[in-house]
Amino acid sequence: MTVKKGLITAAGDRERRIPLQTLVDSDGTARTVLAMLVNEMAAAGIEDIGIVIPVGQSEEFQAAVTAAPARVQLFEQREAQGYAGALWTARDFLAGQPFLHLVGDHVYVPGRDQHLAGQLVAIANQRQCSVSAVQPTHESQLTRFGVIGGRPVADQIGLYHIDAVAEKPTPTAAEQSLIVGGLRAGHYLAFFGMHVWTPAVLELLAETMSGAAPVSEALHRLSARERYLAWNSPGHRYDLGPRYGLLQAQLALGLSGDDREEVLAALVGLIATHGHFTSERRPS
Numbered sequence: 001m002t003v004k005k006g007l008i009t010a011a012g013d014r015e016r017r018i019p020l021q022t023l024v025d026s027d028g029t030a031r032t033v034l035a036m037l038v039n040e041m042a043a044a045g046i047e048d049i050g051i052v053i054p055v056g057q058s059e060e061f062q063a064a065v066t067a068a069p070a071r072v073q074l075f076e077q078r079e080a081q082g083y084a085g086a087l088w089t090a091r092d093f094l095a096g097q098p099f100l101h102l103v104g105d106h107v108y109v110p111g112r113d114q115h116l117a118g119q120l121v122a123i124a125n126q127r128q129c130s131v132s133a134v135q136p137t138h139e140s141q142l143t144r145f146g147v148i149g150g151r152p153v154a155d156q157i158g159l160y161h162i163d164a165v166a167e168k169p170t171p172t173a174a175e176q177s178l179i180v181g182g183l184r185a186g187h188y189l190a191f192f193g194m195h196v197w198t199p200a201v202l203e204l205l206a207e208t209m210s211g212a213a214p215v216s217e218a219l220h221r222l223s224a225r226e227r228y229l230a231w232n233s234p235g236h237r238y239d240l241g242p243r244y245g246l247l248q249a250q251l252a253l254g255l256s257g258d259d260r261e262e263v264l265a266a267l268v269g270l271i272a273t274h275g276h277f278t279s280e281r282r283p284s
Contacts, residue, residue, distance in 0.1 A: 001128045003098050003121045003196055006046035006070075008037050009086040010061070010104030011054045011077035018240045019104040020064050023250050026109070026257030032064040033240065037102050042069040044117035046100055050093040052077050052086040084205055084215050091206075096199045098124070106193040107249040109256050110235040117194060120231060123159070124196035129227040132162070132219075133192035135237060136183055139171035144239060145190035146216045148230050149178035158232040160189065162223045167216035189230055192237045200226060 010019040019034035031039075034051070041049050048071050053061045055076045065072050077089045087101075100121055102108075108116050116133065124131040134148060149164035164177055174188050183189070204218035204225070222228050238249035254263035 001098050001125060003100055003124055004047045005094060005097050006041040006049045006100040007090050007094065008051045008102050008104050009083065010034065011052045011086050020060055021246060023253060026253045028257060028259050033107060034064045034104065036107060037104065038065050038068045038070065038072065040102065040108060040115055040117045041100060043115040044100060044121045046070060050075055050090045052089050087215065088205055091202055094202060098196060098198050101195045101197060103193040105240045107238045107240060108194065108235055109252045116233055116235045120194055120196055123231055127229060129229060130197045130222060131229045131231050133194040133233040134189040134230045135192050135233055136187045137190035139174060139186045139188065142171060142174055142188060142190060143168045147174055147178050147188050147190045150180055150230055160230040162228045162230050165216050165220040165223060167214045192233050
């Protein structure tokens with residue numbers, strides 16, 4: 001198993017504008033979110049990248065990846081079948097091969113000078129199975145992510161056998177079936193928005209597409225069908241959909257790059273200004 005194909009899903013209701021937003025990357029270069037994701041894939045050795053986009057927006061999305069460092073193809077999602085439908089749209093492009101998958105409304109910031117997708121692909125190639133990146137996430141945020149239950153792999157810290165997958169569980173449901181040993185109280189392993197999947201995922205989706213079942217159901221069944229691992233990523237994911245999501249991602253990128261001191265100085269100035277502003281209006 002060698003991963004050479006990649007897929008970015010960017011056709012969802014909240015995703016259709018986010019991938020086209022421009023942020024300043026950690027190297028100080030202004031790029032669209034989509035270009036950042038394509039660069040992340042290319043750095044992982046991906047040679048062919050498919051992007052699932054909304055109908056009628058090919059020109060805008062093509063312009064966002066004009067200087068892509070890999071071959072890029074766009075696929076319009078013509079049927080409203082959600083996330084599962086987006087993956088299904090690219091089935092002919094994936095052609096029964098393993099693939100790296102990134103979601104189009106996240107930005108990824110590494111914890112050290114290594115591309116996160118490259119590390120994930122290396123683990124999948126070594127272990128010869130599907131691997132999803134995860135991140136310890138507080139129970140108050142679980143309704144925004146898919147969550148896994150599992151047990152540690154004996155020979156590698158931060159790697160887990162996945163035994164269960166649930167889509168946006170409540171804290172009560174997570175406590176019943178998704179507890180993973182070794183995490184802080186109230187924390188669970190939630191998806192990072194970055195996966196390497198074998199062709200079995202598309203096969204399982206094919207069995208459930210008529211009912212528009214969520215992707216998490218196919219992944220839960222995958223964990224019972226073949227070895228499926230989770231990797232506790234050392235980096236951080238920033239979901240751009242919530243209010244201030246883009247702002248948080250931009251700050252994280254700035255603080256992780258060469259312009260860290262400039263960004264810190266600007267933040268200190270803003271905090272000082274905000275503190276002065278509020279103190280003037282505080283009732284006596």
